[in-house]
Amino acid sequence: MVGLPARGKSFISYKIVRYLSWLSIKTKLFSVSSYRREEYQVQPTADFFDPNNEESKIIREQANEDAIKAVIQWMNDENGCVAILDGSNVTRQKREMVAQVLKDHYVEPLFLESFCDDETIVKSNILDINSTSPDYVGKSQSYAQDDILTKIKYYETHYEPMDLEADKNLSFIKLININSQIIINKIESYLESRIAFYIMNLHIKPRYIWLSRHGESQYNLEGKIGGDADLSERGMQYARKLKDMVSKYVPNHEKFEVWTSTLRRTQQTAQFLPNPKKQWKALDELDAGSCDGLTYQEIAEQFPDDFAARDENKFEYRYRGGESYRDVVQRLEPIIMELENQENVLVITHQAVLRCIYAYFMNSPQEKSPWMSIPLHTLIRLEPRADGTIVTRIKANIPAVSTYKEKGTSKLGESGNDAHTMAGEVITSDLQGH
């Protein structure tokens, strides 16, 4: 990473780690400031970053060297694929040194500069740093603000932004004011181009993403998986209620798009919403192949080995002639890109697909994500922020069967089973009386 303080470098780094890890690309963040904090126990004031402060310069250079060493060790000895070195790297000399050391150890460097001269963005980044950085724990907002501004001034004295002429030999992506302009130089590999494409889709405007499963279907009632069944009567009630919930809870709801899969149950759920609709094949439910149309009990009887193998490793298990959760993640990549790009959207889709989308926003590990609880008749609101995603669940208060199958059994859970709700979520009211 390259850039002055408060340019969103850590935010961007964190997002890339989350995105690539979700795609099963082994990615890790190496933050120079945490090396400085952990190894040197320094909780600095801005003067620590004064370029003329010889004492602190030694500590900063040491932390930087340690972080680079850790990157090389992880890439080479632990088969890492993408390491993100989150530091400032503001001078050309420093960047050339970093590039050389990495190349000497067979690590291909790609620089990502966040250049920002838009005061409003910098101000909001400073507020984020104040609330999330360990450097400012217990410090007031005005103290943190002044301190970061002084730190920025010190860095500005020797900042050399990247440019196409002077840095023509380096691979780099330069973001100007988030993504109002992007300069790309010498992007050579597929992975580098994926990162560039992902970053181009990021924005930092506050927004919500709304998610819902379709209403209860006839197949859900019968405990069958897959298929293309119609909604049950209660499913239809949910579709009607969803319209009211949207008008009540979704700000600017006239303006948002509704995305569904190509299957009947999601389209029937969206039918009363007046918003523009988009159908995505990529949002179709996980393909259960030769188990499509069976109950879990029937699968356990007819394909006992498959049943056990799926419970053993649900993320990797691929149904005969069908898909695994890993396959679903791969086909959802364009959806994630679009979701990053959008400001307000409601996605109506299926249990497995929602788990995968949810896993991306919540940064959940692969072994856990296929076991998350996503109950029927519940509207979920995601609020992506710099330090994570806030989840709010709004229950429609319309009964539905549970489609949640515990590990090691073929039985479905109790109706409305919420036992697997993830920690840290805010679960809001059910809508009784509305």
Ligand SMILES: O=P(O)(O)OC[C@H]1O[C@@](CO)(OP(=O)(O)O)[C@@H](O)[C@@H]1O
């Ligand atoms: O991965 P598991 O837990 O089996 O969940 C996926 C299953 O959920 C179901 C319901 O049981 O999805 P859907 O919401 O589309 O009806 C099945 O069609 C699908 O196979």
